[in-house]
Amino acid sequence: MAASWDNHSEMEHRNRLPTLFEVLSRHTLAPVDLFSFYIYMRDQQRSVDYLDFWLDVSQHMSLCRHYVRELRRSVLVATPDMERADSMHSSAMLENLENLGDIPLQEAGPSRVPGSEKDRDANHRLSAFLRSEGATSNHSPQNSLGSQSAHRTASPDQQPRPSEGTFNGDSPGHTVARNDIRASAEKILYTYLLPGSEREIILPEMMTSTIINLIEDDGRDDPEVFDPAKDYVFQAMERDAFPGFLQAKALGNLVPLSILIRLVVALVSFGGGFWAAFYVVLRNKPRNIRCWVILPFLVASYLIVSYQYKIDPAMAFLGYSEYTFLNWAPIREPYVRQLLNKRALVTTAIAFLTAAALSVLFIFVPGTML
Template sequence: MEKIHHYHGDEAPPFHWTTPSREFMTHVLEQLPTLDDVLQRQSRPPVCLYNYYIVLRDRLHMETLLDFWLDVQQAEVLHRRYMRQQQRKKSQADKKLRQMSPVSPISPYNSAHSASSLSIPSPRPTSPHPSSLASEPEILTHMLLMHAHRPPPHQPPTTYPTKRSTTTTMGSQSSATTSTSALPHLLHQPTQMDMIDAVERIYLRYIVPHAEKELHALPLALRDQITRTFADKSQTLEDPKVFAPAKRYVHIVLESSFSLFLRYKVFMNLTLPQQLARLVIGLIALLLGLTLEFSLIFLDIMPWSKRLWGIIPLTIAIYCLCSSITGLDPMWVLVFNVSETTTLKFNAIKQVKVRQILRKRSLFLSLVMLSLILLLLVIFCSVPGHRL
C-alpha cells in the first residue's frame, strides 16, 4: 500500500462526496484516533475496536491478525500480574523470615518465661522451620493471615480462662473469615501453569501448521524462530515475549490497513451487504420508474399530473443508488445519528470529528439527490405526450 505523506498546507483540503482524495484523507487522519488508541480501547464509536474487528472480518479478511495481537497482549498483561504476584510473595517471605530470625536480648523476665515454658507445655502447635516456609508458599500465606489477627506479644496473657477461650475462639473465627474471603482473590491469581498454558495456546492456535487460525501472513523466518524456541525442551516457556517479533510485524500490517478502516467508518455508515442490497433495489426501482414514465408519455395519458406517480420509484432509485455508491445514508446520520456495524445493527456516532464529517457529507449528498430528483421531474413532466 502506498505510504500516505502528511499534508501541511494552509488551505482547507477540497471536499469530495464520493471517494476522498489522499490529501483530504491525510488531513483528517491527523485529527482522528490512531491505531494504538483503537487497540487500547481509548476511542469511541464508530472508530472503535469492535467496528475495527468487523471491518477486518467482513471487508479486509484480516481478523486473524487482530485476534493474534489481542491474545498476545492479554498474555503479556497476565504475565505482568504473575510477576508482580511472585515479587509480592518473595517480599512477604523475606519479611516473615526477618521477623522470625532475630534473637531477643536475655533478661530476667525472658529467662523466667523460658523456664516456665520448659516446665509447662505450650498448647500452640510447633511452627515449621524457616527453610520449609520458603519452600511452601501456601503455608506461609496461611501463617501471615493468622499472624495478622494474633494478639500483640507485649500484652500479658489474661488470667480468666473463660474470657481467654472466648478471645481465642473469636480470633480463630476472624482469621478463618479472613482466609476464606482472601481465597477467591488467591484463586484468581495466575500461576506458572496458567502462563505456560496461555503461551502454548497461542502457539497451537496461530503458529502450528494447519492450526485453527494459522497466520499465513507471518513471514517464514518468524515462524521458524518461534518453532525452534518451542522445540527446545531445556527451557520452560512462561513468558509471551517469544511472540514479540511476530506481534510487532502484525502491528505494522494492521497499521498499513488502518486507513481503509477509517475510510469505511469515517466517510461511510453502511456495511457491504447493505450497499449491495441497495444497489439491487435501486436498479429495480429505476427500471420500474422509467418503464412507468415512458408508458405514460407514449400512451399520451392525460392529465400530465399522472406522470408524478413515476417519480416515486425514481426517487427510491436515486436514494438507493446514491447511498450504495457512496456507502452513506443521509437519513441515518442527520435524523438518527447512527452508523451500521453489521446488517441492520447500529451504534451511535459518538466521535465528535466523525460526526461532523458524516453530517457535512450527508448534507451534500442530500442536495445532490434532491437536484437529480428535480431534474427528472422537470424532464418527464415537460415532455409532450405522443401516442404511438
C-alpha cells in the first residue's frame, strides 16, 4: 500500500517526461502509460513482439519471485524447530532461502538504468538460488496448478497485454510449482527465440544461441538466462520506438489516420474558402458579405495546424487524447496535460491568425464587377 502511494505521489510531482523504464514498470499514467505504449508499438511501430517479449520475461521474473516466497513460507511452516537439526536437506534449503534476504517486489531495471543496482543484486541472488536448487527438485507449497499457469499468464492471444495483472506476493492468486517456472522459460524460448518460431524477434545470433543452450542443454530456467536479450530489447525500444511514442503522445493527441483525414479536409476547406473569396471579390460584394469567408478559412486553418502539429487543440483543452481512431481517453499524466495545453494554446493562436489574415486580405481588397 505504501509503495502504491509513493508511486502515485511520484506521478503527481514528476515535472518531466517519463523514461521508458518508468512506462514499462507501470509508473506512468495515460496517455504515456504502458497500455498506450503497447497500442503504439502494435499499430504504428509494428514491432509489438519486442514489447511482448519484455512483458513475458518480466512475468517470468514475477513467477520466480512468487515461487521463492511461497517456498520460504512452506519450509518455515512444514519444518518444526525440533526437526530442523535432523533434516539436512530442509536445513540447507532454509539457510539458502534466508540468505536470499528480502525479495524485491519491483523489477530491476536494465543495466543502463541507474539506481537499480540493489534490485539487480537481489535478482542475481534469486537466480543463483534457482540454479542451485536444480531441476531435480519439484517443490510446491501446495498442490500446484501445474505448468498451465505459465501458459495462461503469457498467452499471446490475450491482447492488449498491459491490462493483465502480475503476480503479487502479498496476495497470490495461486501457488507456483518448479515446473511452472520451467514451462514459462520454455514458452519464451519457443515463442520468441528459436529460429522460425511463432513470433521470432531479431537478436544477435550469438546471444540467441547462448540462451538456447542454457535452457535446452544446461536445463536453466532462472531469470538471468534472459537478461542479455532483455537489455538488448530495452535498448532497441528506447532508441527506435520510445522517442516517437513521446512525440506522438506527449506532444500530440492524434493518431496517424486522424492526422491524414484532417489534411484532406483542410485542403478541401481551403479550396472552398478561396473559391468563395474570389467570388465575392470578383462580384464586388459588400464587406459585410465578404466577412463570411472567414468560416471556411477558420476551419481550414484549424485543421492544417492540427495536421502540422499532430494535435487537436479543442480536445487537448478538454483533456483527451486519441489512442486509436476516434477512441479518446482522458489525459491523466499531469506534466503531459500541461504540455498539451500549452501547445494547444499556441496552435489555436496560429490557426486564428492565419484565418484572420486571409479573411482581411479578401475583405478589404478592392472589388471588381465581371
